[in-house]
Amino acid sequence: MTDILDEENAELKENDNCIENENVHQKKESRTWKESCHNIPTTSLIIFLLCVILVIMFMSMLIFAVKTGSFKKQKEYFCESHGCLKVAAASLSRMNASYDPCTNFWDYACNGWMKFHKFRDGKGSRSVKDVMRDQIFHQLRFLIDLVPDNTDEQSPERKVKKFYGSCMNTENIEFTSYRNMQNKIYELGGWNIIPGTWSQKRWNKDRMIVELHQKYRVNVFFKIDVGLDDRNLSANIIKIEPANIGLPDPSYYHSPNEDQIIRAYKKFIQELANEFSCKPGHAYHFSEKIFQFEKEIAKILPSREMLLNSEESYKKMSIKELRSLAPNFKWLDLLQAWFSPSGIHVEMQVAVVYPQYFEHLFYLVATKTDEDINNYLMWRFQLHYLEHLPVRFQYLLTKFRQSLEGVEDHQVKEEERWHFCLRQTNHFMGIAMGNMYIKKYLSSDIKLEAETVLNKTKESFVRAIGDIGWLHNEEEQETAKRKINSLIVLWGYPDILLDENKITDYYVEFIVRTNYLQNVFEGEYFLWKKKQKNLLSSPIPESWSVLPQSVESVYETLGNHLVVPVGMLRVPFFEAGQPEAWKYGAFGTQLAGKMFQAFDMKGLQYQEHGQLETWMSNSSMKIYLDRVKCLNNQMFELLNKIKMINPMLWSVKLLSDIGGVKLAFQAYKKYVESENNSFSLPGIGNYDKLFFIAYAQSMCEILRKEKVETQQKSLESPNMIRVMSTLQQVSDFSDTFNCPAGSTMNPVEKCRVW
Numbered sequence: 001m002t003d004i005l006d007e008e009n010a011e012l013k014e015n016d017n018c019i020e021n022e023n024v025h026q027k028k029e030s031r032t033w034k035e036s037c038h039n040i041p042t043t044s045l046i047i048f049l050l051c052v053i054l055v056i057m058f059m060s061m062l063i064f065a066v067k068t069g070s071f072k073k074q075k076e077y078f079c080e081s082h083g084c085l086k087v088a089a090a091s092l093s094r095m096n097a098s099y100d101p102c103t104n105f106w107d108y109a110c111n112g113w114m115k116f117h118k119f120r121d122g123k124g125s126r127s128v129k130d131v132m133r134d135q136i137f138h139q140l141r142f143l144i145d146l147v148p149d150n151t152d153e154q155s156p157e158r159k160v161k162k163f164y165g166s167c168m169n170t171e172n173i174e175f176t177s178y179r180n181m182q183n184k185i186y187e188l189g190g191w192n193i194i195p196g197t198w199s200q201k202r203w204n205k206d207r208m209i210v211e212l213h214q215k216y217r218v219n220v221f222f223k224i225d226v227g228l229d230d231r232n233l234s235a236n237i238i239k240i241e242p243a244n245i246g247l248p249d250p251s252y253y254h255s256p257n258e259d260q261i262i263r264a265y266k267k268f269i270q271e272l273a274n275e276f277s278c279k280p281g282h283a284y285h286f287s288e289k290i291f292q293f294e295k296e297i298a299k300i301l302p303s304r305e306m307l308l309n310s311e312e313s314y315k316k317m318s319i320k321e322l323r324s325l326a327p328n329f330k331w332l333d334l335l336q337a338w339f340s341p342s343g344i345h346v347e348m349q350v351a352v353v354y355p356q357y358f359e360h361l362f363y364l365v366a367t368k369t370d371e372d373i374n375n376y377l378m379w380r381f382q383l384h385y386l387e388h389l390p391v392r393f394q395y396l397l398t399k400f401r402q403s404l405e406g407v408e409d410h411q412v413k414e415e416e417r418w419h420f421c422l423r424q425t426n427h428f429m430g431i432a433m434g435n436m437y438i439k440k441y442l443s444s445d446i447k448l449e450a451e452t453v454l455n456k457t458k459e460s461f462v463r464a465i466g467d468i469g470w471l472h473n474e475e476e477q478e479t480a481k482r483k484i485n486s487l488i489v490l491w492g493y494p495d496i497l498l499d500e501n502k503i504t505d506y507y508v509e510f511i512v513r514t515n516y517l518q519n520v521f522e523g524e525y526f527l528w529k530k531k532q533k534n535l536l537s538s539p540i541p542e543s544w545s546v547l548p549q550s551v552e553s554v555y556e557t558l559g560n561h562l563v564v565p566v567g568m569l570r571v572p573f574f575e576a577g578q579p580e581a582w583k584y585g586a587f588g589t590q591l592a593g594k595m596f597q598a599f600d601m602k603g604l605q606y607q608e609h610g611q612l613e614t615w616m617s618n619s620s621m622k623i624y625l626d627r628v629k630c631l632n633n634q635m636f637e638l639l640n641k642i643k644m645i646n647p648m649l650w651s652v653k654l655l656s657d658i659g660g661v662k663l664a665f666q667a668y669k670k671y672v673e674s675e676n677n678s679f680s681l682p683g684i685g686n687y688d689k690l691f692f693i694a695y696a697q698s699m700c701e702i703l704r705k706e707k708v709e710t711q712q713k714s715l716e717s718p719n720m721i722r723v724m725s726t727l728q729q730v731s732d733f734s735d736t737f738n739c740p741a742g743s744t745m746n747p748v749e750k751c752r753v754w
Contacts, residue, residue: 087582110701144161149161167425167519206334212381242302320347700719
């Protein structure tokens with residue numbers, strides 16, 4: 001239990017008052033052996049002597065058996081290093097060995113962890129990664145506190161502290177931010193629901209759309225970005241794709257009106273309108289109209305399955321052709337404002353994701369009045385900035401978000417202010433905070449240890465390619481091998497974080513003031529300027545998509561690279577001195593699972609360098625999909641129980657999990673073979689068992705029942721489902737725990753996917 005306490009409460013003690021612990025030593029009187037013997041009754045002494053004789057006889061028989069060869073049981077060697085004992089104690093504290101691992105491995109591995117951890121900040125779930133993320137936030141908070149007030153105003157550290165401080169100044173936010181937002185509403189042409197602010201004659205829809213996208217980075221109707229051209233990695237291109245709407249997934253809008261989430265969302269919209277002085281009757285009408293508008297947009301949004309098919313959804317066309325597709329948007333004016341002075345012209349090629357959406361959007365918008373469009377645009381603007389307004393606005397947003405987490409209205413709990421402000425500072429100034437983090441906390445030794453696991457896992461991946469049965473011919477096998485060999489791993493942190501001058505130059509245009517909301521506006525504009533410059537910059541196929549202080553690795557299909565941040569190098573994923581079985585089980589499985597995304601339904605459409613290009617035959621794809629269906633059929637009862645809306649897509653994700661565990665286990669066994677290193681841990685058993693326990697304990701999670709219901713509409717499934725479903729398909733697991741055929745964790749029939 002001590003180790004769990006250390007995990008959860010691992011915030012830096014530099015923030016705490018020093019508390020001196022006094023140990024009180026109690027001396028006990030000792031007696032001599034003779035004095036003790038005088039007090040032993042005669043009967044007890046006889047029993048004691050008989051026991052000694054029996055032990056001697058047993059030892060004599062054992063020695064005789066060994067000498068004659070009739071006893072050949074191999075001696076079990078325990079690892080008793082500090083790292084081994086620490087891992088053993090921590091693992092046991094997270095487990096509950098009263099559960100049968102062949103029946104319920106999840107509770108066997110994680111029940112102790114789940115009993116100790118509690119939900120926080122009104123969330124519907126809490127996982128190992130959430131705990132790790134909080135630990136890093138505590139460290140970053142400490143580093144901000146250490147920045148001297150007299151630091152150079154232009155230094156990134158000073159800007160970080162100033163931004164964070166403006167966010168913590170809630171008194172100033174209460175006094176100024178609502179007024180600032182009102183001014184922005186007037187600047188954008190007014191809002192129809194606020195009396196006296198909007199005039200149809202002077203309001204300009206096109207100008208408002210330009211400003212929302214460019215100046216405020218509000219993705220309304222569509223999202224504009226710059227990135228590598230999927231079909232030509234030697235060039236950057238403007239990308240335009242459908243924007244998200246208010247609810248997390250379009251499927252929500254198909255629910256009946258009495259659905260709890262639908263009611264909560266409409267109430268949220270109505271209460272927000274009331275806060276902006278909209279009359280009560282008008283606020284209700286406004287809420288219904290906004291929801292109906294979004295429901296109509298949800299009908300024309302592409303499904304997740306459609307977006308996974310990049311060959312069909314990714315289309316390049318000229319701005320002129322885009323204008324013909326959706327003529328009620330002034331595309332040339334919008335893109336020239338976005339990328340000025342980049343020489344945007346009507347013949348310029350842009351990438352449009354799912355063009356059918358834009359064609360349908362044209363007809364949808366054409367049916368709406370100016371009042372409808374004004375209300376919707378302003379609603380999206382407010383939704384984007386709502387959490388930065390006074391506490392009464394934040395409360396409305398928190399209450400709605402927590403309804404998605406399964407939290408009742410009367411239980412609404414605001415996120416701790418320091419945590420919120422750190423999250424916002426990390427969003428706008430993450431590179432500067434990453435520099436502060438690695439300078440203080442990164443050890444070169446542990447980075448080298450982790451890099452070894454990473455490289456060994458990748459080597460195992462190359463060896464495993466020949467075992468992929470659904471690749472139909474040798475040419476495809478060779479292409480797959482080249483793709484793995486070409487996989488680029490961005491490990492640790494980007495080089496810019498080691499160059500103080502480059503970081504200072506990076507933030508030179510970001511002016512941080514004392515007014516928090518103004519800083520947020522400046523921050524959004526600053527990030528837009530960075531995107532704008534990318535259009536004229538040289539393309540970089542291997543770009544960092546996560547910050548080094550993140551705890552999640554990411555595989556990027558485009559460019560075929562894996563990003564592994566140093567934030568992952570902490571308990572329980574990785575720590576110096578851990579047994580290799582633990583490192584490969586917790587850390588290696590995370591990396592290997594991401595690597596296998598190179599061969600998921602989306603990854604298979606991209607060739608070895610991560611460029612959109614078909615390389616797999618239809619016959620191989622059919623075999624692949626048949627194996628996905630096999631998984632889907634085997635998991636049918638489980639998926640149906642939690643009413644997963646996209647079971648087929650979830651099965652595709654499960655493929656990566658299964659491949660990741662198998663691959664990491666092979667890499668670990670290769671290490672054992674090369675090092676002749678096979679031990680056991682006290683209370684755990686052999687290292688093979690430790691590997692699978694480490695995998696499960698890296699995924700431990702508590703989850704509200706209501707949260708599961710919201711996950712049904714996404715590709716996210718409970719970690720419990722992921723762990724159980726994955727290990728059911730891994731024969732090495734059932735062999736290690738001697739699970740009988742037909743038991744829960746060892747189904748008689750398995751789907752051979754890798």
